[in-house]
Amino acid sequence: MSRRGPFALCLLLLGACQRMSAPAVPDAGSPVATSAPAPAAVPVPEPIPTCRAAGAAPLAAALDYLDSGRFPEALSCAAQASALEPDSAAAHAARGEALAALNRTAEAQVAYARALAIDPGHPDALLGAAHLYAVQLPSSREYDELGALYAERGLSQADVSPESLPRFALVAAMALNDLGQASEALQRAQLVLAREPHNHEAAYEKALALFELCRFAEARAAFSGLVNDKERGAHAHYHLGLLLEREGRWKQAQTHFDKARALSPEDFPVPPTPSQAEFREEVARAVSALPEDMRRDLSGVPVRAEELPADEDLLSGDPPLSPAILGLFRGPPLGEPCDGTETPCRSVVLYRLNLARAVRSREELREQIKVTLLHEVGHLRGEDDQELAARGLE
Numbered sequence: 001m002s003r004r005g006p007f008a009l010c011l012l013l014l015g016a017c018q019r020m021s022a023p024a025v026p027d028a029g030s031p032v033a034t035s036a037p038a039p040a041a042v043p044v045p046e047p048i049p050t051c052r053a054a055g056a057a058p059l060a061a062a063l064d065y066l067d068s069g070r071f072p073e074a075l076s077c078a079a080q081a082s083a084l085e086p087d088s089a090a091a092h093a094a095r096g097e098a099l100a101a102l103n104r105t106a107e108a109q110v111a112y113a114r115a116l117a118i119d120p121g122h123p124d125a126l127l128g129a130a131h132l133y134a135v136q137l138p139s140s141r142e143y144d145e146l147g148a149l150y151a152e153r154g155l156s157q158a159d160v161s162p163e164s165l166p167r168f169a170l171v172a173a174m175a176l177n178d179l180g181q182a183s184e185a186l187q188r189a190q191l192v193l194a195r196e197p198h199n200h201e202a203a204y205e206k207a208l209a210l211f212e213l214c215r216f217a218e219a220r221a222a223f224s225g226l227v228n229d230k231e232r233g234a235h236a237h238y239h240l241g242l243l244l245e246r247e248g249r250w251k252q253a254q255t256h257f258d259k260a261r262a263l264s265p266e267d268f269p270v271p272p273t274p275s276q277a278e279f280r281e282e283v284a285r286a287v288s289a290l291p292e293d294m295r296r297d298l299s300g301v302p303v304r305a306e307e308l309p310a311d312e313d314l315l316s317g318d319p320p321l322s323p324a325i326l327g328l329f330r331g332p333p334l335g336e337p338c339d340g341t342e343t344p345c346r347s348v349v350l351y352r353l354n355l356a357r358a359v360r361s362r363e364e365l366r367e368q369i370k371v372t373l374l375h376e377v378g379h380l381r382g383e384d385d386q387e388l389a390a391r392g393l394e
Helices: 058-067 071-084 089-101 105-118 123-136 141-156 164-178 182-195 200-212 216-224 233-246 250-263 276-288 292-297 352-357 362-380 385-390
Strands: 303-306 327-330 347-351
Touching: 058 071, 058 089, 071 089, 089 105, 089 123, 105 123, 123 141, 123 164, 141 164, 164 182, 164 200, 182 200, 200 216, 200 233, 216 233, 233 250, 276 303, 276 352, 276 362, 292 362, 327 362, 347 352, 347 362, 352 362, 362 385
Parallel strands: 303 347
Antiparallel strands: 327 347
16 A cells, blocks of 8 residues: 655655566476577667757756756756766766656666666665655665665764755655664654754654554644645554554544545445455465475464454553554463463464455455465464565565
């Protein structure tokens, strides 16, 4: 689910992005073709028009065009500037900015990489690259980590300008929230709000961080202030629904869920929520389908189906667990002694409502139950979240 509204940076225009899929590679058992297939047609890019600098230097003209939102013209002048001065980080950063605004994201990545190879601390390149990876490209852990790295590097520069500081902090808050680092995201959002009290994007990141930190009363107040915001109202209603649901106020929660869906049906479709009995059956099937060694490890470890995470589970560690977790392993890993605080010593729980909202169909739900179960078995075996994420079980 996308949670991003338009991000008001003067230097970038957002648009829909699609990650390119890799070409299919035949496996070892595939027959070898006797003749080479016809090469796929490669689209020929349109030539960039001549830079119309009106007597100015190409880089100066590119920056003026960027400021006025004339991105094709900005690209033509930035391209000329980088050709004339290939070692100019500013020229490559301007070219990256124009390419990103035109949704030519793969080329923008290269342009920013070149600018930062020339000058690792160039502020425009750092901010543009941070925004590209944390906001514009499809969300992934690696992209969010890169976005956070570039944003934090920008914040650490001794000469960061007063106007750039909140921009870097806002991108950092976005990336850190997506990475599950809510405490750090909250700090960055508050840094923005200290300088720009009416920045609704930062207010949203603050509200989200408070929710993830289980500071529910503060999160409710923060989201309530955003329900009338055109870009973030749907997400505010959705989170208010989640908060009311945790209080057992089901009817009021559903009212907010319905408002979120009416405002943004693509982001908030009707979840494929099974009944409690159906969900227990799906969980039991997933356990039965596990490999024999995993079923053996689960011997004596109950696998339960519950509605939502309990407060005591969420607040059992520091930092707290996200209220949106899909499952939980309770107790010490195999091979470690129990301390008597858990009864039974070890257990696994999967959460019906959170799992249903994480998917869009019953088929996806079955797959997500399987993945979540494998994740919790990984914890049972002593793996941490980083190791599980590296195995695709995040």
